[in-house]
Amino acid sequence: MSASQRINAQPRGRPTARRLLRRAFLYLGMGLALLVVLAPFAWLLISSVAEPVDLLRRPLRWIPEHIAFDRFAALTFGSSADSTALGFRAALLNSTIIATTVTVVSLVVGTLAAYAFARLRFPGRSWLILAFMATYMLPPIALILPLYQIMSALHLRDTPLALIIIYASFVTPFVIWIMRGYIASISSELDDAARIDGCSRLAVLWRVIVPVALPGLVSTGLLAFLMAWDEFLYALIMTQTNASKTLPVALNDFIGRFGLDFGLLASGGVIAALPPVIIAFVFQRYIVAGLASGGVKG
Amino acid sequence: MAVLARARSARSQRPWPETWVAAAFVAPAALVILLIVVVPLGRALWMSLFDIQLTRPGVEPFVGLGNYIDQLTSGEFWGSTGRALWFTGVSTALELALGLGLALLMDQPLRMRWLLRSIVILPWALPTIVNALMWRWIDNAEYGALNAVLTQTGVLHRYQPWLSDSDLAMWMVIGADVWKITPLVAILLLAGLQTIDREVVEVARVDGAGPLALFRHIILPLLTPVILIVLVLRTMEAFKVFDIIWIMTHGGPANSTQTIAIYAYQTAYQGFDFGRGAALGYLIALVIMVLAAVYLRLLGRTGRT
Numbered sequence: 001m002s003a004s005q006r007i008n009a010q011p012r013g014r015p016t017a018r019r020l021l022r023r024a025f026l027y028l029g030m031g032l033a034l035l036v037v038l039a040p041f042a043w044l045l046i047s048s049v050a051e052p053v054d055l056l057r058r059p060l061r062w063i064p065e066h067i068a069f070d071r072f073a074a075l076t077f078g079s080s081a082d083s084t085a086l087g088f089r090a091a092l093l094n095s096t097i098i099a100t101t102v103t104v105v106s107l108v109v110g111t112l113a114a115y116a117f118a119r120l121r122f123p124g125r126s127w128l129i130l131a132f133m134a135t136y137m138l139p140p141i142a143l144i145l146p147l148y149q150i151m152s153a154l155h156l157r158d159t160p161l162a163l164i165i166i167y168a169s170f171v172t173p174f175v176i177w178i179m180r181g182y183i184a185s186i187s188s189e190l191d192d193a194a195r196i197d198g199c200s201r202l203a204v205l206w207r208v209i210v211p212v213a214l215p216g217l218v219s220t221g222l223l224a225f226l227m228a229w230d231e232f233l234y235a236l237i238m239t240q241t242n243a244s245k246t247l248p249v250a251l252n253d254f255i256g257r258f259g260l261d262f263g264l265l266a267s268g269g270v271i272a273a274l275p276p277v278i279i280a281f282v283f284q285r286y287i288v289a290g291l292a293s294g295g296v297k298g
Numbered sequence: 299m300a301v302l303a304r305a306r307s308a309r310s311q312r313p314w315p316e317t318w319v320a321a322a323f324v325a326p327a328a329l330v331i332l333l334i335v336v337v338p339l340g341r342a343l344w345m346s347l348f349d350i351q352l353t354r355p356g357v358e359p360f361v362g363l364g365n366y367i368d369q370l371t372s373g374e375f376w377g378s379t380g381r382a383l384w385f386t387g388v389s390t391a392l393e394l395a396l397g398l399g400l401a402l403l404m405d406q407p408l409r410m411r412w413l414l415r416s417i418v419i420l421p422w423a424l425p426t427i428v429n430a431l432m433w434r435w436i437d438n439a440e441y442g443a444l445n446a447v448l449t450q451t452g453v454l455h456r457y458q459p460w461l462s463d464s465d466l467a468m469w470m471v472i473g474a475d476v477w478k479i480t481p482l483v484a485i486l487l488l489a490g491l492q493t494i495d496r497e498v499v500e501v502a503r504v505d506g507a508g509p510l511a512l513f514r515h516i517i518l519p520l521l522t523p524v525i526l527i528v529l530v531l532r533t534m535e536a537f538k539v540f541d542i543i544w545i546m547t548h549g550g551p552a553n554s555t556q557t558i559a560i561y562a563y564q565t566a567y568q569g570f571d572f573g574r575g576a577a578l579g580y581l582i583a584l585v586i587m588v589l590a591a592v593y594l595r596l597l598g599r600t601g602r603t
Contacts, residue, residue: 029403030414037417040477041424043443044432060446109326116323120316128324130594135335137590139538141562142579145345145572146338169334172327201319230425232541237567248427252545255431262435269428280423284416287423291482292489 047266055262071267090242091250098160099228102167103221110175115205118183136173140233158240167228175220182216219290222283226276247272346577352570365577378561386536389472397483405491418481430545433474437461464554467547471555475542483528490524530593534586
């Protein structure tokens with residue numbers, strides 16, 4: 001029995017009317033919470049497979065007459081003569097490449113630094129970690145104009161590389177922050193034993209720390225991926241064509257072009273939402289642990 | 299033993315290596331931050347001192363603090379700051395209140411608790427843009443599900459133009475944000491609840507504290523540090539809100555959802571005024587950094603760093 005369960009465990013004994021009422025009230029609350037959470041999802045899913053006629057009916061039909069997956073098919077496997085499908089698939093690919101690269105790069109670069117912050121003593125350590133934290137919290141709107149000019153001057157605008165570099169700049173401090181705490185919680189006797197065996201610091205990190213800190217790396221990596229997958233403002237400004245547009249930008253374009261085709265918007269939205277939703281559902285334990293272990297972006 | 303081993307390994311090496319090793323380990327991250335954050339930050343400061351209009355290339359007179367003074371004396375600046383504060387205050391308050399309720403609910407020994415705990419993370423995982431799109435569609439004036447539900451259940455008699463009514467739009471945006479963020483707040487608060495020492499709670503209960511007294515005098519005070527951290531964190535995020543508003547309303551109708559970040563974006567990229575845009579970015583960053591300092595101080599005090 002967990003601590004939290006104990007807190008709420010009632011003294012054993014007869015179920016009084018009051019306790020029954022309390023339980024009914026709690027189950028009612030839970031049912032309500034589930035309804036509020038799930039109903040919008042249900043409507044998004046229904047909209048993504050309903051025929052346009054059903055969606056534009058008044059009064060609205062909740063269960064569509066016909067269910068069609070053709071929009072999903074068109075967006076994912078459809079003819080590449082269809083510029084919408086082509087753009088969407090390019091965005092899907094860009095988002096995947098960018099989020100994956102950012103995750104890998106930030107994990108490597110961030111864990112190296114996190115190890116130094118957790119284990120090594122060096123001048124300026126405490127203010128440096130604060131500086132990293134500050135950059136993580138800096139609002140993008142303050143950096144976006146100079147970054148736009150710099151990326152333009154370097155001919156990097158509208159390339160996935162520009163977004164990878166920019167995203168790494170806020171995902172890396174996040175990795176440092178979480179992993180530093182994680183590594184600090186690992187007993188340093190492990191390090192010392194390996195050091196005595198003649199391991200270099202890098203070897204200690206790779207052979208001792210990384211295997212032990214694997215759960216922390218997984219949750220940090222998943223959150224890093226979600227952050228990069230979700231980002232919109234930088235992408236909106238830095239991307240122009242299919243060469244670098246990410247899913248949030250592609251969906252933003254959809255609104256402009258297919259304002260009334262909600263079915264298509266919903267299908268695109270569902271596809272964009274699948275990776276993070278699946279990750280959150282499957283790796284729940286890791287995600288929650290990561291969220292709880294340090295400040296995270298909403 | 300460990301202390302001995304550490305002392306021995308430290309002695310067997312030259313006096314410098316730890317600093318050098320640390321420098322090498324931190325260098326890649328520091329380089330990224332230097333190039334992508336520090337340099338642009340300096341440049342933004344520089345830009346904010348000039349009158350830079352993209353419509354007038356080549357002529358960029360120095361105006362000193364002119365851009366800042368312009369903003370600090372303009373109604374649009376204070377209007378959008380006010381709206382950002384309103385969005386921040388209302389959405390954060392709702393998220394905290396509802397999130398606390400949800401966390402307490404998830405903490406109860408109920409049979410279906412696992413279901414709620416595993417479902418509740420989904421709104422948080424939904425990408426912000428998809429969330430905004432979804433609510434834009436639900437709140438649609440002619441075909442939206444919200445209108446359909448409310449008229450079919452008899453709550454409303456006519457369809458409402460939720461997002462194109464300047465009195466309602468901000469509430470709809472707040473609603474969409476609350477739906478997505480409350481689960482995150484609940485998860486963080488639940489983690490806090492689970493660290494509360496059960497002995498303390500048991501003692502209070504034996505002393506005859508009812509559930510309400512237990513909550514007010516034991517659970518709430520013990521949860522306060524976590525609540526404060528969540529509060530500051532959410533305030534920081536909410537004040538710079540952009541995505542969800544941009545997708546749902548573009549800051550409209552009649553600027554009623556134009557928060558400070560939306561205003562800064564419009565100034566720079568629709569007004570092509572990079573000088574003022576940079577100044578606005580700095581002003582926003584200033585507010586966020588003050589909040590960040592509060593946040594880090596709170597973290598330090600609760601020993602979570």
